[in-house]
Amino acid sequence: MWRKDLADTINATNEQLGIALHWEHRSFKEQGIDREPTIHIGAVANALERKGIQTERGSINREIIERNMKLEQAKEMLMFAKQEVHSAQYAKIKSTAVSAKNEVMEMIAKVKERKGRLDLPIVSGKHLRRISDRTALQLADNAEKFITTRKIDSFESLAKFMADREQKYQELEKVHLTKGQKLNRLKELSKMYAIYAPIQAAYKESQSLKGFAKMRYDKEHMDSLSKYSELKERMQNLLQNGEKITPKQWKAEIQSLQSECNSIGKEQTKNATELVYAEVISYNKKNLERELQNESRQQNRQQSKIHKRREEEIVAKYTIKDSVFLTCLGLKNICCNYTSHSTRRIKQLQRMN
DSSP, X not given: OHHHHHHHHHHHHHHHHTOOOOOOOSOHHHHTOOOOOXXXXXXXXXXXXXXXXXXXXXXXXXXXXXXXXXXXXXXXXXXXXXXXXXXXXXXXXXXXXXXXOOHHHHXXXXXXXXXXXXXXXXXXXXXXXXXXXXXXXXXXXXXXXXXXXXXXXXHXXXXXXXXXXXXXXXXXXXXXXXXXXXXXHHHHHHHHHHHHHHHHHHHHHHHHOOXXXXXXXXXXXXXXXXXXXXXXXXXXXXXXXXXXXXXXXXXXXHHHHHHHHHHHHHHHHHHHHXXXXXXXXXXXXXXXXXXXXXXHHHHHHHHHHHHHHHHHHHHHHHHHHHHHHHHHTTXXXXXXXXXXXXXXXXXXXXXXX
8 A cells, every 4th residue: 555655646746846757556467567577676786787797686687678578579479460360351351342242342443543532521521520630531442441341331331330320429429528527527626625635734733723832833824724714615615415525536536537538538539530431431422423423414515516516517518519509400599498498308317317
């Protein structure tokens, strides 16, 4: 127990002095750290080691450090192997997804082929605005990985995925808000008590004294004693329904709530990231459909213009020939009528063809 009290005292002092150093009283095992602790070599052995003279206890620590280094290397190799296995599994999943018909993957491939990357919504969605660095969201490979690892094979399943994740996000947000409010209140209580405690101690000390000793003590602590009534009232106002002052319990609850809030925050971030990818993919689907429709309309208008131009050229060609022929025959009176008739006849024949 004394180790914890000592560590708490040192950490509180460091915090007041602005020193970013945290002391830990728990052993590696209690902290869940898989590492062999070194032994205490003592002042004499430590002095010898500094002079370059190896000692028995110093050699023991060197062996422990070497074993820990080998253990860390083994952990890194294991992590690398796991990453290799994960990469192989992802490649297999992606290959399966590509071989099977997947309309989402096909859409991503089309956008990638046309533009080289995905587009981001012009107006940020609910969760997209939370992301500051959006470069990764535009990489088609990341979008494909998102789709394959979550086994999304259609836009219908993507919509269902978004609905499920949105519901989960809302639930986490409610829990986070509730716990956050409680955490803030406990922090406010602890902060107020840190101000109130020394003033309360001075007041109690004053009440325990009598006569000249009390007069001298009150004079020396006049400033603190003058604040007692105000701080006591403020402290009482923060307490709820006969709640007692329990600073140790508050501290334990603050640590627990802080840990829970951090965990919920990480889960929220994960859900928000998934929702952002889903938002971007859904936007690209709509954007691709709009672009293809515009291109189709533009192509139809272009073909219509070309067809109309050819038709006019044909009509003009035959109309001029017929007019010249009739003029040569001296049938000037029916020339204009025949020209109009031939134009209608050519158009009728073209429609039949």
